[in-house]
Amino acid sequence: MDDIPVHVILTKVDKVSEDVADDPSLVFHSPVIEKKVKEIGDAFGIQSNHVQPVKNYESETSIDPRLDILAFNALKQMTGSAEDYIEDQLRIDNMETNTKISKLNITLPSCTEWKRFNSTSGVYWVDPDGGGGVAAFEVYCDMSTTPPTVTFHHDYEDRTHVNGHDGAYSYSKSLAYKNYHSIGCWTDSNPRAIATLEGSDSNLDGAYSTRSNPIYKCYLAAKSRGYTYFAVQAGGWCASTATAGDTYDKYGPSGACNSDGEGGGMASEVYKIVEASVDQVAAYVDYVGTSCSQYIKYECYHSLINGYGGWYDRHGQKAPFWGGGDPDGTSINCACAQDGSCADSSKECNCDKNDNVWRSDEGYITESSYLPISMIKFGDTGGGEEGYHTVGPLTCYG
Numbered sequence: 001m002d003d004i005p006v007h008v009i010l011t012k013v014d015k016v017s018e019d020v021a022d023d024p025s026l027v028f029h030s031p032v033i034e035k036k037v038k039e040i041g042d043a044f045g046i047q048s049n050h051v052q053p054v055k056n057y058e059s060e061t062s063i064d065p066r067l068d069i070l071a072f073n074a075l076k077q078m079t080g081s082a083e084d085y086i087e088d089q090l091r092i093d094n095m096e097t098n099t100k101i102s103k104l105n106i107t108l109p110s111c112t113e114w115k116r117f118n119s120t121s122g123v124y125w126v127d128p129d130g131g132g133g134v135a136a137f138e139v140y141c142d143m144s145t146t147p148p149t150v151t152f153h154h155d156y157e158d159r160t161h162v163n164g165h166d167g168a169y170s171y172s173k174s175l176a177y178k179n180y181h182s183i184g185c186w187t188d189s190n191p192r193a194i195a196t197l198e199g200s201d202s203n204l205d206g207a208y209s210t211r212s213n214p215i216y217k218c219y220l221a222a223k224s225r226g227y228t229y230f231a232v233q234a235g236g237w238c239a240s241t242a243t244a245g246d247t248y249d250k251y252g253p254s255g256a257c258n259s260d261g262e263g264g265g266m267a268s269e270v271y272k273i274v275e276a277s278v279d280q281v282a283a284y285v286d287y288v289g290t291s292c293s294q295y296i297k298y299e300c301y302h303s304l305i306n307g308y309g310g311w312y313d314r315h316g317q318k319a320p321f322w323g324g325g326d327p328d329g330t331s332i333n334c335a336c337a338q339d340g341s342c343a344d345s346s347k348e349c350n351c352d353k354n355d356n357v358w359r360s361d362e363g364y365i366t367e368s369s370y371l372p373i374s375m376i377k378f379g380d381t382g383g384g385e386e387g388y389h390t391v392g393p394l395t396c397y398g
């Protein structure tokens with residue numbers, strides 16, 4: 001880190017110049033003061049504009065703006081310089097600076113605070129509940145929106161088949177909030193900035209240049225080893241080590257990665273795996289307030305929701321409503337109950353009609369005190385019955 005800027009307050013300027021004693025506003029025109037300022041600047045090894053001449057308040061009986069202006073000017077110079085310093089330290093429109101920030105381990109409550117320093121989307125440390133409570137964690141802040149968007153992805157976002165679980169709540173999935181984000185394009189050379197995993201992981205099938213979903217497969221390979229950083233290069237080549245976070249930038253940034261996220265020739269698109277516990281996600285939701293939502297959908301064929309399944313809130317409690325339903329409902333109620341459009345008007349969810357027709361219940365959960373979804377359970381998918389669940393990521397603005 002560069003040195004913190006130093007300012008010197010030069011007091012009692014009226015004592016060296018009679019003109020200034022009579023009229024403090026002449027301080028910036030006085031050759032005597034100018035000489036003093038330079039001497040002091042030289043003595044402290046700082047620029048002259050970091051020496052702030054002020055006249056002491058002594059026997060003044062009324063407000064003299066010409067006197068105040070010196071004190072205010074000194075203050076303005078110092079705060080301006082502090083601001084420049086912070087901006088220089090955190091600024092912040094390139095990958096190198098972002099890397100620097102992440103290595104400084106600075107935490108702020110949320111992406112909104114980060115955006116004041118840096119409008120570049122990237123991975124940032126946050127601690128929404130301050131000291132104590134949950135530990136600081138990393139999130140990807142999409143700074144292109146105002147307020148910024150944070151999306152907490154989890155491992156069951158794909159539309160997933162439920163079948164062969166007839167007993168109530170017998171199908172169960174806990175959601176882990178974990179994902180990966182690009183932290184930029186970095187030059188590679190020999191020896192490699194990050195050693196490859198090619199040939200040593202079953203996820204990395206076939207030739208890397210023709211591999212399908214090479215970024216996701218490289219993520220799986222890195223994740224299974226507990227590594228945090230991985231790199232994809234030359235259309236699919238996968239690299240990851242335990243120390244990749246320290247070495248990925250050793251050859252500096254590169255502009256040679258392709259827009260598909262799969263890197264380029266000796267150019268690595270580097271990814272960071274970020275992870276948050278349900279408690280950490282909940283702390284973020286609480287900090288940003290009411291601007292979070294999460295989508296849930298169940299498609300059903302003779303498969304009931306009420307009495308057989310549900311989603312579970314941040315405390316692991318079964319929620320009393322479905323996406324789009326009423327949180328104050330007694331049984332699980334779905335969006336269709338809000339406008340009286342349920343397939344069976346005596347039920348509160350389409351799926352509760354429990355017949356041989358494909359139906360669905362879906363909607364967004366926006367009641368922040370329940371978020372995020374921690375678990376989903378289903379049942380009533382025995383012989384001839386089935387369903388599909390889709391649970392979106394949790395998205396917050398702030």
Ligand SMILES: [Ca+2]
Binds near residue numbers: 131
């Ligand atoms: Ca905390």
Ligand SMILES: [Ca+2]
Binds near residue numbers: 304
């Ligand atoms: Ca059934």
Ligand SMILES: [Ca+2]
Binds near residue numbers: 166380381382385
């Ligand atoms: Ca059944």
